Structures are given as C-alpha cells and as structure tokens.
Amino acid sequence: MRILVLEDEYPAAERLQRLLSQAAPEAQIAAQLDTVAGAVEWLQTHPAPDLILADIHLADGISLDVFDQLVVSSPVIFTTAYDQYALQAFKTHSVDYLLKPIKLTELQAALQKLRQWHRPAASEVSQQLQPLLNTTSPTPKTRFLVRQGEQLLPLHATDIAWFQSRHETVTLVTRSGQRYLVDYTLEQLEQLLDARQFFRLNRQFIAHLPAVQRLHPHFNGKLKLDLHPAPAEEVLVSREKAGAVKSWLEGG
Missing domain, CATH: 2.40.50.1020 (LytTr DNA-binding domain)
Incomplete structure (x- = not known):
C-alpha cells in the first residue's frame, strides 16, 4: 500500500509514520509533503497513491484546497486537531477523520474501514458494504x-x-x-x-x-x-x- 502523507509539522509526521509501521507494516510512504502546491504538483505527476493521509492545515493553506483543484480518486484519511472541517472533508473520498493526538487503535480502525471498501466483490462482503464496491448501481434510478x-x-x-x-x-x-x-x-x-x-x-x-x-x-x-x-x-x-x-x- 503506497501512502501519500500531507503534514507540515515534522514531529507529527514522525509520530504518524511510527503509528503506520505498527498499524500497517506493509505500507510504503510514497512521499511526505507539507504544502498544498506541492501536493497538487505531486498528484499531477505521479500514479495515484492507495491512500492519502492529510492534515487539514498545511504550510500554505488547507489540504481541502487540493481536492478543489484536482479530481483525486485516492481515498483520504484526514488527521487534524480541528473538527470544524469534518463535513467538508467527507465530501471528498474520505474514509475517516481522526482528531490529534491520533491513537493507534483509531488508525487501525480507519485502515480496516479502507480495506473493507476495497475488498474484492467476489469475496464474502456484507450487503451493507457491497454498494460501496460497485461503481454503478445494478438497477439505475430512473x-x-x-x-x-x-x-x-x-x-x-x-x-x-x-x-x-x-x-x-x-x-x-x-x-x-x-x-x-x-x-x-x-x-x-x-x-x-x-x-x-x-x-x-x-x-x-x-x-x-x-x-x-x-x-x-x-x-x-x-x-x-x-x-x-x-x-x-x-x-x-x-x-x-x-x-x-x-x-x-x-x-x-
């Protein structure tokens, strides 16, 4: 799993990487960026990551500006000390919205939710999760x-x-x-x-x-x-x- 980390505070980025090493040892950090401009440029020139971990506040703005400028298909887990952006965040491909300081159990739960969203349709998936795995409804609304x-x-x-x-x-x-x-x-x-x-x-x-x-x-x-x-x-x-x-x- 390739992960793009958007975080402008070095201690917070280091702690997040330590938590990731415990919650998802197989994960690879594709890049760690601290600006909206850097994130937009990176996403335009690299394959889409499997996950974006994004703090709300970056050095030159808020990470939600990235999703206003680009159509981003990658799922996102927001990590922030602010809760007032939650509604706006969930209009992106948001998996979860974790408030700092992030706990290992919360990150593990968010990653498990991500795995359920991307579980192959042929596997045993509950009826509640199945609509999330389909790109279109089997019977379109008329x-x-x-x-x-x-x-x-x-x-x-x-x-x-x-x-x-x-x-x-x-x-x-x-x-x-x-x-x-x-x-x-x-x-x-x-x-x-x-x-x-x-x-x-x-x-x-x-x-x-x-x-x-x-x-x-x-x-x-x-x-x-x-x-x-x-x-x-x-x-x-x-x-x-x-x-x-x-x-x-x-x-x-």
Missing part, C-alpha cells in the same frame, strides 16, 4: 420525486439536464430549465444514476449526456463544457478527467 410547493411530482431521469452541488445543497435542473432541490449528495447520485447517461464532471456538476452541447479547450489541459440549460457558473473539467469525459461522450 425516477425522482421532487417537491413543488406542497406537492410531490414524479420526474423521469430522461427529463434531467444536470445536477449541481452548491452551498451544501444539490439542485436538479430539467431540460426545460425548471429547478428542484433534491435530498441526495452528488456522491449518492453517482451510485444511483446510469453511468452511460450521467457523468460526474467535477466537484459541483453531474451532467446528463443530452445536456452537453460543446467542449472547449481551456488552460492547463482542462475542458470547458457548454451545458443546456446553461448554468450561471463555468463548467470546467480537469486535465486528469478530460479523457474520460471525451470517452463518455463518444460512448466508449
């Missing part, structure tokens, strides 16, 4: 109940243009431009929707295939997408995800 005043309206997935997460709420926008709040996170919707028709473009948007009108090259290998109806914000896709978006649009 209808949503949305609230209109005091009423609930059934809405078919084919009528949806895109979903947007903003200020901890998720909005569903129909192809005719109507907007409804939904009680799902984008992470939950990724599991529920048909991956052939819906794609997670970035941390804010999931788009339905017919809603994508055009692609434009953007800075640093990114893509800018025109959606219909047009959102108020620009819709950008990272360089790392650009190829996957093109493949999805081509039906690959």
Whole structure:
C-alpha cells in the first residue's frame, strides 16, 4: 500500500509514520509533503497513491484546497486537531477523520474501514458494504420525486439536464430549465444514476449526456463544457478527467 502523507509539522509526521509501521507494516510512504502546491504538483505527476493521509492545515493553506483543484480518486484519511472541517472533508473520498493526538487503535480502525471498501466483490462482503464496491448501481434510478410547493411530482431521469452541488445543497435542473432541490449528495447520485447517461464532471456538476452541447479547450489541459440549460457558473473539467469525459461522450 503506497501512502501519500500531507503534514507540515515534522514531529507529527514522525509520530504518524511510527503509528503506520505498527498499524500497517506493509505500507510504503510514497512521499511526505507539507504544502498544498506541492501536493497538487505531486498528484499531477505521479500514479495515484492507495491512500492519502492529510492534515487539514498545511504550510500554505488547507489540504481541502487540493481536492478543489484536482479530481483525486485516492481515498483520504484526514488527521487534524480541528473538527470544524469534518463535513467538508467527507465530501471528498474520505474514509475517516481522526482528531490529534491520533491513537493507534483509531488508525487501525480507519485502515480496516479502507480495506473493507476495497475488498474484492467476489469475496464474502456484507450487503451493507457491497454498494460501496460497485461503481454503478445494478438497477439505475430512473425516477425522482421532487417537491413543488406542497406537492410531490414524479420526474423521469430522461427529463434531467444536470445536477449541481452548491452551498451544501444539490439542485436538479430539467431540460426545460425548471429547478428542484433534491435530498441526495452528488456522491449518492453517482451510485444511483446510469453511468452511460450521467457523468460526474467535477466537484459541483453531474451532467446528463443530452445536456452537453460543446467542449472547449481551456488552460492547463482542462475542458470547458457548454451545458443546456446553461448554468450561471463555468463548467470546467480537469486535465486528469478530460479523457474520460471525451470517452463518455463518444460512448466508449
């Protein structure tokens, strides 16, 4: 298991490595970095690690900024003395949120949770963990109940243009431009929707295939997408995800 450690305090980094040697002797530290800029550069130029252990506060900002700048597929265990970032942290691929000083038993429990998430589907896995191992739901969700005043309206997935997460709420926008709040996170919707028709473009948007009108090259290998109806914000896709978006649009 290759681990990227993001920690700007040398004593804390040393203690974490000692705990790791006890909790996961097979683990290898791929790199230890103390800045957001260094983490972004490393993740852009190296294979994704099996795990990221990230303190919240780094020398030049907070580690959550890394996940705002990049689409990171690696699971993350946050290690911090602050608990006010927990909700924001769990919007990443967060396995756990450990408060300092970290105890060996807590780290062992977090690593066990990680192993359960990545256990092969063919092994004996409980029904509660199985959805976490599937990239898409076996039976994609085709209808949503949305609230209109005091009423609930059934809405078919084919009528949806895109979903947007903003200020901890998720909005569903129909192809005719109507907007409804939904009680799902984008992470939950990724599991529920048909991956052939819906794609997670970035941390804010999931788009339905017919809603994508055009692609434009953007800075640093990114893509800018025109959606219909047009959102108020620009819709950008990272360089790392650009190829996957093109493949999805081509039906690959």
